Amino acid sequence: MSTNRTNKKPATLADVARKSGVAAMTVSRAINNSGYVSPEVRKRVMAAARALQYRPNMLARQLKGHSLKAIGILLPDIANPFSTELVSGIREVLVPHGYTTFIATTDRSSEEERAALQSFVDHRIDGVIVATRGTRFGTESLQSLAKQNIPTVVVGRDSGVARIDSVMADHYQGAFDAVTHLISIGHRRIGFIGIAHEDRTSLRRYAGYAAALKQAGIAEKKEYIAGPPDAPAFATQEDGFQAMMQLLDLPKPPTAIFARNDFAAIGALRAAHTRGCRVPQEIAIAGFDNIPLAAFTTPPLTTVEQPIHEQGAQAARLLLDRLAGTAGRARTVVMHCRLVPRESTLK
Amino acid sequence: MSTNRTNKKPATLADVARKSGVAAMTVSRAINNSGYVSPEVRKRVMAAARALQYRPNMLARQLKGHSLKAIGILLPDIANPFSTELVSGIREVLVPHGYTTFIATTDRSSEEERAALQSFVDHRIDGVIVATRGTRFGTESLQSLAKQNIPTVVVGRDSGVARIDSVMADHYQGAFDAVTHLISIGHRRIGFIGIAHEDRTSLRRYAGYAAALKQAGIAEKKEYIAGPPDAPAFATQEDGFQAMMQLLDLPKPPTAIFARNDFAAIGALRAAHTRGCRVPQEIAIAGFDNIPLAAFTTPPLTTVEQPIHEQGAQAARLLLDRLAGTAGRARTVVMHCRLVPRESTLK
DNA sequence: CTGTTAGCGCCTTCAT
């Protein structure tokens, strides 16, 4: 009755050593396949370890200067389909190299971002991949990481910090292509949904929209821009709905809409249907991101696909370079976006 | 030039002690507000700590038997809106108690689940909340957690293991209500989409469907059940689309569909539109989960809402009990689901 | 091949 299987404290190296009648060091060697251990002793040790349910204490290991082989991923939230694909791409590269990944989310709050990053550092992760939206606060956090020499890669925007790599998709080009597509099928009155007019310049997707109009000799119209006034960081289906309603109320509403993202586009779609406005016959709608549901809306949504999985994989590769100490100054990788035409903008 | 700001190794307690001319112990006391430290010394220590960018090494702390105040959350994937809400509910409770949360995902693979759980344990998290789908493998992992005395709470299903609490929503009741609703507006031929006929019994949502039919004196029909044959764990929009196509090919197709989740329902919606079949006039469709986009489909989708945020919060509270050692035998909390009628099943 | 010693960064305990 003395050996209780459900013991409080996990077994240690010393416990295993005692049980198998060797020194702790020998157990360490056997467990880690380092140095010489006679086959016979190794077998005995392994048996004892299994019996005791021994698991090495990684944290103690870390104290001796060993890496935990863990990397942290900082995400704005996890609802976004973007996040899954990104994580999947990251893990595809990192896991074969023996790294574990931990995810922390920030609920889009700078304060939480700071705390999460700190928490990663406290837990001595080896590196960080940051995919939150850029804020001044966020940049400060990145600087702090850089100062602590923690390998970091930013996804989705420029890091704005020396020694921190970034991976992003060319949203400008994607938006340009989408709007050029709308123009090519005959539209001249094209609205932009998902950001307030006063915040528009911070958005590369807007810049692409504006450039496409300009190239076609179409003047930008302030009243064709609609979005949530105080939340420039994102746009939801509700935002898209409101914005579309607003545009449809105009005396001369647009005949085509480019939405900042698919969620906003889906909100716009709903607004159009609510007003009895047929898509694409009376109004064409295009989105951005190609979320999985975009192919299943009514009608299926024209959108722009960005290579999310590949961005994750690329970020992971850059991080591996940094971890190996191979990398020099900051690199920026920009990936191409692809227009996915569907029925919502059918000619 | 001797003090380089971007030093390799993080500052330690000893570094701060040296810089402020006191013993390491005093620094520890100052940093942790434990024991007596004169205000003057405290100020000096804090200044040195800041200058050195000192951060306590939590991992070393843990070695002395201290908790890291971190809990792990195991998710099947992170695309699901379910996941965000759940995490938000969990954090709402845990963060005020000083806990950090880390998320790991399993890509729906048992092997990854095992590895992720192991990784949590290796990093000495204080407790785990598991929200993956039940598999035999998964249950084994849970048993292993229980054996190691790691406080654990399961969300979304019965843990099947002693000393492990669970929180779930009453999917049976939710499905029952949804199907009863379909019957009440006159439907008798009601299909179920999202699972293959041979896997149906494992699904509480199916049981609720069957019970509602039975209560109304309607016989179950094998050919009205359609779903992916080899992936009973989930159903996507693609699965819903395929299944709906199949049902619409029947000589006498159903007049109403209850889909296992909103993704499948959205796939079904698309299939109906593709076939020129009007919803809800020719066929009614209901889903399950009330994902944010469900209110924005065409037509807006009738669905069943489960209190996800609250399930997360509840799970966190149960976990806190376990962490405090307050809790005794396993508890199971079941929450009510609510029917959300929208236009896709309008009379 | 195996054992001993020492120390990673921190905190508990016991002095001072």
Add this chain to the structure above:
DNA sequence: ATGAAGGCGCTAACAG
């Protein structure tokens, strides 16, 4: 109010 010693679990470096 502060300091010194010792040890948490592990492994590098050096014996045997």
